[in-house]
Amino acid sequence: MVNQLQSVLHLMKNIGSHCPCHSPALPTHSLKDLHRRSSQSTKTYEYAFEMATSSIRYGSGVTKEVGMDLQNMKAKKVAVFTDKNISKLLPFTTVIDSLSKANVNFVVFDQVRVEPTDSSLLDAIAFARFEQVDTFVAVGGGSVIDTAKAANLYLCHPENQFLDFVNSPIGKGLPINKKLKPLIAIPTTAGTGSETTGVSIFDYEARNYKTGIANRALKPTLGLIDPLNTKSMPPTVHVSSGLDVLCHSLESYTAIPYNLRSPRPTNPLDRPAYQGSNPISDVWSLKALEMCVKNLESAYKNPENPYPQEQMILAATFAGVGFGNAGVHLCHGMSYPISGLNKSYLHKGYEGVAKKLVPHGISVAVTAPAVFKFTAQACPERHLQCAKIFGVDISQKKKEDAGIILSDAIKNFLYKLDVPNGIKAFGFGAQDVEKLVEGTLPQHRVTKLSPEVIDKEKLARLFEDSITIY
Structure with a gap:
């Protein structure tokens, strides 16, 4: 645990010292957000963020x-x-x-x-x-x-x-x-x-x-x-729960910056739990993403090795601190109707739990390749940073290619984990897109944190791009 905290402090130091455009005043990497803010100057924008989390005790x-x-x-x-x-x-x-x-x-x-x-x-x-x-x-x-x-x-x-x-x-x-x-x-x-x-x-x-x-x-x-408590999880459950960690990390790090959220609350009590990306959540989200990428495949394919499982339950907590304050956006918003409108699909490993079920982590992850290809235009540097954690050499990559680079990295990761090939695997097709869009639109708590403004047409394209992903 001490080593993990030292890693977090080292990461925080690196973010603060090597990223000139990342400051509490402007926690974003895109001038596009500045343009959005200046074009809406009549709004009152947030100027503060609040960190809140439970007390945590870790140990076998x-x-x-x-x-x-x-x-x-x-x-x-x-x-x-x-x-x-x-x-x-x-x-x-x-x-x-x-x-x-x-x-x-x-x-x-x-x-x-x-x-x-x-x-x-x-x-x-x-x-x-x-x-x-x-x-x-x-x-x-x-x-x-x-x-x-x-x-x-x-x-x-x-x-x-x-x-x-x-x-x-x-x-x-x-x-x-x-x-x-x-x-x-x-x-x-x-x-x-x-x-x-x-x-x-x-x-x-x-x-x-x-x-x-x-x-x-x-x-x-x-x-x-307690890492001992995940030993009874079937390998496929490790995957589905671990993919929730993955998307918590990716979405919270790429969410709209806290100081571009509007309107500003008139009372601190009204400040939402999900506030947008911020310098503290960023640290926890990036570390959780790194731990997930390093350990989830091994937790799935080598269940006899306790170390990756120990790292994944810790990564889930790290990601919880990050997204619990920054929030998530489109993958989660789109996952809700995918789960709710499921008619008959039952994911492997859940046979004793339900008659039909698209596990939450699976429903979130299947739209991730399309989502991050779309959102990259708002903050390409952040998307490239995430791609780097997946092992991509970004030294010669162009910002305009950030979306496809991260999307491909996510697809490769999901493929290794035997994730179903898009929402078609759950029985959805082009004829269901309108209902899926209608089920996503009310999810304002998360969709409004997207770094790219979303509407019906854009959501429809994202669902269409998620029918198959490989």
Whole structure:
């Protein structure tokens, strides 16, 4: 861990000293953004960014400390959230054993749905309200942690309707004014970074696509990052969760700079969790990208080697710190209708989890070649920097070629990981593009962070370019 932190500090120093156009005043590499800002001079632009993340404890075996943590918090009744599969595995039994040894009173909710829906969140909320718990522990992947966040939020806001806090324009996107109960997150996948973020994502069934709740008040109190907890992940799950890390890193580093976001909030409480790229998030995002590129293929193809898996769960946390404050953009926005409109596809390795499922990381990654080919014109230097991390020699490359260079590098990476050949593999074709576009347009929380302004026609072309990718 010390070596990792030293690497981060070294990277921060290099970014600050070797990149003259990267400063808190203008965290971007493109004059195009300056032109966009000057042409919209009547708007009030953001002038600040805020860094917020959970406390993190990393180490093999730290899961067994959770009982002592809850004892130290003086927890009186703990809700342990998990899903049916994790409830049979070592991470969950380790938590229960730790709570029992510490004489912590707890109840278990094991009905979390993989890829939560508004209905499944309402079930979890009802459980938390019925039990009147004072602390939460989430043991599982992003679905479990996100469900616990939502249950915590609405337990503390019994007077609010469900859509009150859901992101606009689907919900009201109201600010959160109350302090929530403590939440300890114990991830069992190496992807979402949900242990560090104030975001809870779910499928909104009425409209067949994903949305969420985004507010830094949702952040877990503590994330216990234990490499032992990912040992039970099948290789294909390592890939799908790891690709979420990949896109978290790429999207947050290339997102619109924080000081080009508008309008500026009139109250700091209204500053969004996703603020745009900024000098601090950049450091964590680039380091996470480097760790992912170096280790994901090995974690997939050499599951007996624990080191790449250890690096990937750490990379997921690094990326969570980065994107949890900078945000993501088009890959994530486009992934939501891909998952929500899926009719019959079930990804390999998830047979015991669901009847149909495009895993989140897969749905995000399949559009990445098209997306980054498109967004490169806004900040080509940043796209070339990402291509360099994939191993591309960029010393003689032209900025105008940045999009195709990074796109090809991503395609090669995905191909080595046996990622399906575009959205056609999930049953989508040209006839579905309009519905996919309509499902992406309401995702303002992320799409407005694109460094390139997006519209229906541009989204349609991106989906068309993602029907096949190899």
